[in-house]
Amino acid sequence: MAAQTKVAVIYYSATGITYQMAQAVCEAAGEAGADVRLRKVRELAPDEAIRSNSGWQAHHLETQDVPEAQIDDISWADVVIFGSPTRYGMIAAQLKQFIDTTGPLWAQGALVDKVYSGFTSTATSHGGQETTLVSLYTIIHHWGGIVVTPGYTDPSQFVAGNPYGASHTSNNGEIAPDSIALGAAALQARRAVQISTALKKGMAG
Secondary structure, eight states: OOOOOEEEEEEOOSSSHHHHHHHHHHHHHHHTTOEEEEEEOOOOSOHHHHHTSHHHHHHHHHTTTSOBOOHHHHHHOSEEEEEEEEETTEEOHHHHHHHGGGHHHHHHTTTTTOEEEEEEEESSTTSSHHHHHHHHHHHHHHHTOEEOOOTTOSTTHHHHOOTTSOEEEOTTTTSOOOHHHHHHHHHHHHHHHHHHHHHHHHHHO
């Protein structure tokens, strides 16, 4: 019997939008048969900045029990799905800082041939969703990883409209992810699990 595919969902979220998408990814990956870990990256912002935004403060408190990501979570996983809001068209500094700690794994060749994917959210329409995901995938190319995206592999993607990864426009955190964004996140998770499972089976054979 083939070993269960292991998925690490590693995200950063300030006000909870990306967190909600991460939950949808976890749920779909679990339904696809994977063993799933949900991990947030460490917050770098000072407490006074967090307290200055009621939504940020509330989300910080409500997710205080979510385990923080460690590089061992990447070692463990067959699939790593990253989530981050956009910051000037790139991933948030909190996620980038975590990724920058993976040098020892890279040096060991431990990041190669895993499946990777990403999802994002922005405050405004066309606020850098695609560039954020493309910049994330540039990192994966350096790792020798296998990028899996939702593409236009399902009719729903012609509504969601982003072949690079699930994305959502939150209007500065005021609009929660809708069924379209959550559906794209679920599709993305299922594809990542399916392709990783097939890859593992093929490499074992």
